[in-house]
Amino acid sequence: AQSVTQLDSHVSVSEGTPVLLRCNYSSSYSPSLFWYVQHPNKGLQLLLKYTSAATLVKGINGFEAEFKKSETSFHLTKPSAHMSDAAEYFCVVSRPPNTGFQKLVFGTGTRLLVSP
């Protein structure tokens, strides 16, 4: 069985300061991990994905995440927040690619608030 835990339901930062959104996972095999972003009244957009290649993954809009197996973590970071980053972020775990269809298990989400 797989699961993800997003440790913060809300994170508030000031524009220009670093962003850290925390995610821990549980999986009985080496998982695929993703971060999706959902802006208000919009669909889900893939930010980045980890599929057993490089442990530091770079995504769109300056976001990156590091897979740490020893800590079972996949935290999302960005050096400098922008107002447009305000959204809901979902950490997602899945089976490894090519091992079966990718049934995604979503975390509960973290709402990122960015103040001027």
Place this chain on the structure above:
Amino acid sequence: SAVISQKPSRDICQRGTSLTIQCQVDSQVTMMFWYRQQPGQSLTLIATANQGSEATYESGFVIDKFPISRPNLTFSTLTVSNLSPEDSSIYLCSVEDRAANSPLHFGNGTRLTVT
């Protein structure tokens, strides 16, 4: 990446009626998925739809309440039947792009409000 068109984008329906949501993909895909996102909640998988076979439902979801059609490799519908206020949610269609070793792409969702 696949482009997914979902219709309607939103609807307000009366209790006891049904709503059918359409999902159109711009390329052929083997598997299509339907998710529900209840207000303030995360996404939950409702069912997986393969072309030419019955949909596979997740625990807690039944065909009588959420019938799904998958007539071809680019289209699917989800019907939410006998609506109650508890069905007010965002319903999202997604597809897998296994050939590109890519995770799911999502449509923009259908926001359903039941009055």
